[in-house]
Amino acid sequence: MTVKAFRSAILDFVADPFSLPESDSVRYFPDGLLVVENGIVKELGAYEQLQNRYAGLETAHYPNHLILPGFIDLHIHFPQTEMMAAYGEQLLEWLEKFTFPVERKFRDKAYCDRIAPIFIDQLLRNGTTTALVLAAVFPESVEALFEESDRRNMRLIAGKVMMDRNAPDFLRDTAKSSYEESKALIEKWHNKGRSLYAVTPRFAPTSTPEQLANAGKLLEEFPDVYLHTHLSENVNEVAWVKELFPDSQSYVDVYDQFGLVGARSIFAHCVQLTEVEFDRLSEAKSTIAFCPTSNTFLGSGLFNLERAISGNIKVGLATDVGGGTSFSMFQTASEAYKITQLQRQKLSPFQAMFLATLGGARALSLENKIGNFDAGKEADFIVIDPRSTPILSLRNQAETPTTLEELSDRLFSLIIMGDDRAIQATYILGELAYQKQRSPTEYT
Amino acid sequence: MTVKAFRSAILDFVADPFSLPESDSVRYFPDGLLVVENGIVKELGAYEQLQNRYAGLETAHYPNHLILPGFIDLHIHFPQTEMMAAYGEQLLEWLEKFTFPVERKFRDKAYCDRIAPIFIDQLLRNGTTTALVLAAVFPESVEALFEESDRRNMRLIAGKVMMDRNAPDFLRDTAKSSYEESKALIEKWHNKGRSLYAVTPRFAPTSTPEQLANAGKLLEEFPDVYLHTHLSENVNEVAWVKELFPDSQSYVDVYDQFGLVGARSIFAHCVQLTEVEFDRLSEAKSTIAFCPTSNTFLGSGLFNLERAISGNIKVGLATDVGGGTSFSMFQTASEAYKITQLQRQKLSPFQAMFLATLGGARALSLENKIGNFDAGKEADFIVIDPRSTPILSLRNQAETPTTLEELSDRLFSLIIMGDDRAIQATYILGELAYQKQRSPTEYT
Numbered sequence: 002m003t004v005k006a007f008r009s010a011i012l013d014f015v016a017d018p019f020s021l022p023e024s025d026s027v028r029y030f031p032d033g034l035l036v037v038e039n040g041i042v043k044e045l046g047a048y049e050q051l052q053n054r055y056a057g058l059e060t061a062h063y064p065n066h067l068i069l070p071g072f073i074d075l076h077i078h079f080p081q082t083e084m085m086a087a088y089g090e091q092l093l094e095w096l097e098k099f100t101f102p103v104e105r106k107f108r109d110k111a112y113c114d115r116i117a118p119i120f121i122d123q124l125l126r127n128g129t130t131t132a133l134v135l136a137a138v139f140p141e142s143v144e145a146l147f148e149e150s151d152r153r154n155m156r157l158i159a160g161k162v163m164m165d166r167n168a169p170d171f172l173r174d175t176a177k178s179s180y181e182e183s184k185a186l187i188e189k190w191h192n193k194g195r196s197l198y199a200v201t202p203r204f205a206p207t208s209t210p211e212q213l214a215n216a217g218k219l220l221e222e223f224p225d226v227y228l229h230t231h232l233s234e235n236v237n238e239v240a241w242v243k244e245l246f247p248d249s250q251s252y253v254d255v256y257d258q259f260g261l262v263g264a265r266s267i268f269a270h271c272v273q274l275t276e277v278e279f280d281r282l283s284e285a286k287s288t289i290a291f292c293p294t295s296n297t298f299l300g301s302g303l304f305n306l307e308r309a310i311s312g313n314i315k316v317g318l319a320t321d322v323g324g325g326t327s328f329s330m331f332q333t334a335s336e337a338y339k340i341t342q343l344q345r346q347k348l349s350p351f352q353a354m355f356l357a358t359l360g361g362a363r364a365l366s367l368e369n370k371i372g373n374f375d376a377g378k379e380a381d382f383i384v385i386d387p388r389s390t391p392i393l394s395l396r397n398q399a400e401t402p403t404t405l406e407e408l409s410d411r412l413f414s415l416i417i418m419g420d421d422r423a424i425q426a427t428y429i430l431g432e433l434a435y436q437k438q439r440s441p442t443e444y445t
Numbered sequence: 446m447t448v449k450a451f452r453s454a455i456l457d458f459v460a461d462p463f464s465l466p467e468s469d470s471v472r473y474f475p476d477g478l479l480v481v482e483n484g485i486v487k488e489l490g491a492y493e494q495l496q497n498r499y500a501g502l503e504t505a506h507y508p509n510h511l512i513l514p515g516f517i518d519l520h521i522h523f524p525q526t527e528m529m530a531a532y533g534e535q536l537l538e539w540l541e542k543f544t545f546p547v548e549r550k551f552r553d554k555a556y557c558d559r560i561a562p563i564f565i566d567q568l569l570r571n572g573t574t575t576a577l578v579l580a581a582v583f584p585e586s587v588e589a590l591f592e593e594s595d596r597r598n599m600r601l602i603a604g605k606v607m608m609d610r611n612a613p614d615f616l617r618d619t620a621k622s623s624y625e626e627s628k629a630l631i632e633k634w635h636n637k638g639r640s641l642y643a644v645t646p647r648f649a650p651t652s653t654p655e656q657l658a659n660a661g662k663l664l665e666e667f668p669d670v671y672l673h674t675h676l677s678e679n680v681n682e683v684a685w686v687k688e689l690f691p692d693s694q695s696y697v698d699v700y701d702q703f704g705l706v707g708a709r710s711i712f713a714h715c716v717q718l719t720e721v722e723f724d725r726l727s728e729a730k731s732t733i734a735f736c737p738t739s740n741t742f743l744g745s746g747l748f749n750l751e752r753a754i755s756g757n758i759k760v761g762l763a764t765d766v767g768g769g770t771s772f773s774m775f776q777t778a779s780e781a782y783k784i785t786q787l788q789r790q791k792l793s794p795f796q797a798m799f800l801a802t803l804g805g806a807r808a809l810s811l812e813n814k815i816g817n818f819d820a821g822k823e824a825d826f827i828v829i830d831p832r833s834t835p836i837l838s839l840r841n842q843a844e845t846p847t848t849l850e851e852l853s854d855r856l857f858s859l860i861i862m863g864d865d866r867a868i869q870a871t872y873i874l875g876e877l878a879y880q881k882q883r884s885p886t887e888y889t
Contacts, residue, residue: 085840086858086860297786345744392772414530421834
């Protein structure tokens with residue numbers, strides 16, 4: 002039995018700061034102790050209160066840092082790692098021109114094996130400990146990804162993309178093969194270690210009704226896997242879906258007809274949703290993955306966060322690499338803030354960090370396993386350096402925050418100006434999984 | 446006499462890529478040589494062609510890097526360096542709540558002296574060699590800034606903010622004192638070394654008509670100084686200006702009435718301009734400083750770049766720190782791209798880099814001194830590392846671009862994913878002014 006402790010300022014969430022005041026949703030210890038036993042949180046509290054009980058315990062001390070639960074990225078594409086920042090197109094043309102040719106490379110298992118560790122390294126370097134990932138259409142890409150995440154003991158959710166039409170030959174499966182391959186992957190990987198599976202039709206336009214029906218069949222046969230797809234990202238896409246499925250009431254209705262809209266369904270984007278569609282997602286207890294850097298990069302539009310939250314829809318934050326422009330959940334939250342500002346909405350630093358941690362866990366129905374430091378949860382966490390660059394050093398000259406107001410201000414500086422450099426260390430199940438080397442250019 | 450050479454891939458612009466094809470506006474040498482004599486560009490060409498003529502010359506070689514003219518930041522606030530990322534407000538409330546209290550500190554010369562080198566370091570670290578800077582209302586802040594930029598031999602333009610109403614007592618000058626103090630600063634600093642002066646009324650709401658008239662008087666007395674102010678950033682601001690100046694036709698007209706709209710006038714933001722106002726700026730040959738990260742951060746809106754360009758208005762890029770969220774012109778260009786995408790407009794990588802270099806120089810009527818590598822120009826330039834982070838290393842695995850298409854793609858990756866780390870070195874008048882230390886975490 003291994004017991005370890007981590008001492009620093011420690012922040013997590015015990016409730017939703019969108020519905021409760023910060024004082025009831027934020028848990029913060031300016032000098033805290035996180036005790037981990039065999040990778041599981043044993044206790045969290047003020048160092049002063051716990052120090053006697055755990056005297057003599059091996060303790061990693063991070064003064065002037067901040068410990069937070071690991072980030073949860075609710076929508077990201079493994080095979081698009083190398084093609085971020087592709088120029089000049091909006092969604093449908095971008096897929097055709099840039100994305101599909103790159104995804105083709107992932108039919109080669111050796112290539113997948115080369116990129117998987119790079120992808121996982123990027124997640125960890127940015128403090129992301131759990132992600133909901135689209136692999137490519139090729140089962141090899143899922144195998145490579147799970148092999149690598151399993152090796153790192155990460156709680157990762159992924160799935161093989163299903164797409165049997167409106168895509169180049171070299172990327173198409175069939176309704177039948179996608180069903181069989183997905184099923185085999187579920188049987189092999191779902192609940193193996195910390196891996197979980199998501200049935201992943203790319204989006205309505207690239208699936209025949211038969212394939213969508215097979216996706217629904219998989220959800221029936223394996224009721225605890227996820228459904229992960231795109232929804233209503235771009236105006237032209239929505240128009241196309243209407244053409245392709247003339248009998249459906251709406252884009253959401255297309256998925257609904259095949260039994261794909263449920264409490265374990267995660268829909269990325271939702272920028273163009275109608276009122277009726279918002280209501281349906283709320284009723285079905287589905288989740289929206291808000292992808293801010295992608296929505297601006299591809300010019301898709303401004304996601305109506307206020308509408309989703311007020312409609313009681315679960316929302317998480319997502320990078321959407323490679324339509325998104327950064328693996329960093331700080332930069333993602335920064336863009337989310339800007340999108341709300343442009344709509345005269347509000348997104349507080351605590352709300353943003355909730356979305357990236359406990360909110361994401363709830364969206365995945367994993368709040369009993371990850372998302373905060375309640376005893377019994379898996380000890381995935383990050384150590385944040387609030388002075389990771391010269392400009393952040395100047396901005397955050399003050400000592401460790403002692404009030405929620407000071408903490409909120411510090412978090413906001415990290416959201417707006419932080420990047421991978423702000424992640425000093427990432428821990429998976431209490432074990433060091435990534436550590437930043439000290440930059441020689443740092444001010445102190 | 447000192448002659449030095451710099452060998453690398455070298456890019457600059459010889460014309461405007463908004464009006465001419467890339468092949469006529471972009472100058473690129475995959476293996477180039479830049480020869481500098483006493484801080485002035487002597488010659489630029491292909492290494493192969495020039496090597497014999499300059500054999501034996503001291504040559505700094507940067508393989509796998511890219512040399513570009515130094516960036517020009519067309520609008521930035523020196524006293525807001527430490528208050529970037531202030532939460533939750535839009536323009537007018539943001540000024541009142543966050544900005545004014547911080548600017549108060551700059552009445553103390555010792556404080557100005559402490560922050561000035563940090564500010565200049567941030568510019569250089571991000572590859573910015575020329576900036577148009579608002580200091581605070583206190584002449585001390587201008588003194589400190591020019592003393593520091595002069596010490597670094599930088600071509601910097603700055604001015605004392607003029608504001609005699611609608612601001613706290615502790616930040617107000619008077620029409621008379623602002624005139625006298627500005628005049629004294631002009632006489633001391635304008636054209637001293639590389640320093641240039643800008644008459645700088647903050648914006649119409651914080652100046653009485655009398656003060657604006659005095660600004661106009663300064664422009665008459667010193668016809669080669671600049672006029673630098675804010676214009677039409679935020680909807681509430683525009684409404685307020687209408688209230689304050691009921692006899693004016695428009696916001697632009699307020700400035701026009703006092704003789705402030707001319708070919709050496711730079712107006713920041715211009716997000717809410719009417720057609721008539723765009724036309725007037727075009728006619729007057731005035732410049733717009735496009736401040737993308739500030740416009741999204743403060744929720745001001747989406748600048749209509751296409752309208753400005755098609756109206757033949759000079760445009761430059763600006764960080765607008767501290768309303769802006771980064772000192773990096775890459776991140777600024779990235780946000781500019783996203784703003785155009787959201788409006789279904791285009792901004793190519795070459796166009797963006799033109800705005801940040803030669804375009805900025807033209808906007809400042811300094812194209813005879815800076816902005817590209819024509820012989821006789823001041824040798825301010827930057828060395829860019831296209832593989833400055835692991836994700837950029839993956840993205841830019843290929844060798845040095847040999848075609849404009851490859852180069853455009855590489856530039857775009859830097860715009861979207863680059864930051865201060867992409868700046869390997871910054872040279873002022875051919876002398877090393879900043880050099881990045883190699884990060885220990887870098888992939889190679």
